[in-house]
Amino acid sequence: MVKKSLITKIVFVNVLMANSLVACSVLDTPLSFQESELESIQLSDGFRLELQTIPWAAREFRQYQDQDGNKAFATYRQGGKLLATGFSDEKLTKELAFSEALRLCHAYAKVEIGCNIEHFEASLEEPIDLSLYPPEVIGFPDVTHFDYYQKQRGHKAIAGNASGILGGIASTELMAQKKAINQCRRNTHFSAPDCYIIASE
Structure with a gap:
């Protein structure tokens, strides 16, 4: 039972880390186009x-x-x-x-x-019904995160901001909220530094 719980948490973290907020900064490297x-x-x-x-x-x-x-x-x-x-x-x-x-x-x-x-x-993926998700779900990885969150049992929370969503699972709702906020703060982009709870149980 402990192993299954640990695997679930590891999978969840891996899914969260796959979130792609991609942006550009001024870098002084390579080759111009032909x-x-x-x-x-x-x-x-x-x-x-x-x-x-x-x-x-x-x-x-x-x-x-x-990118896709x-x-x-x-x-x-x-x-x-x-x-x-x-x-x-x-x-x-x-x-x-x-x-x-x-x-x-x-x-x-x-x-x-x-x-x-x-x-x-344009994307080649099938369109998503936006009415099924909160406004923070802006990308296909966010859909994966939110769907995963909804399937989890026990205390949980999901946090995010204008750049997308992150989440957490814990033994109490308050702990789950803190975990979700901390994950969001670690992974958010500098252009969207504020993190807030989108949903929790």
């Missing part, structure tokens, strides 16, 4: 040129390409110069992908407005 790599991608002429001449922007976009849809890539410029990017992946809808990419871009740029969507790619 024109041939961008031929089949619908991009503005300006951004296409930036991907060929700005290594950190190319790195960000390559990371974005490796629904995903969106946003950019921020000042005086015509690219200063920041942000991207989202595995979101439940196009609107959520846009919203998250813009939110992250604004966070990296340290502005409230000014980012624009450069690219979007």
Whole structure:
């Protein structure tokens, strides 16, 4: 019985760690794009040129390409110069992908407005009925987390914020809430530092 409980907790933690909030920061590494790599991608002429001449922007976009849809890539410029990017992946809808990419871009740029969507790619997964979930469930990994939470017996809690959800299981409801909040604080993104309880029993 103890072993089964331990396995359940380990699985739950592993599921939580798979949550993908992916965003970009300014990194000073690799290779710019070649024109041939961008031929089949619908991009503005300006951004296409930036991907060929700005290594950190190319790195960000390559990371974005490796993610699954629904995903969106946003950019921020000042005086015509690219200063920041942000991207989202595995979101439940196009609107959520846009919203998250813009939110992250604004966070990296340290502005409230000014980012624009450069690219979007739709998910191949079946649509999810959003009415079945709280508003913090914004991505397919969040659906997995919340479904797992609902199946668990005993005292439990699930915490999150604008960037998604996390949860915890414990011997009392109060302990479960504390555990969920602590997990959320450890794993949340700097752009969404506040954590709160979404549900508990």
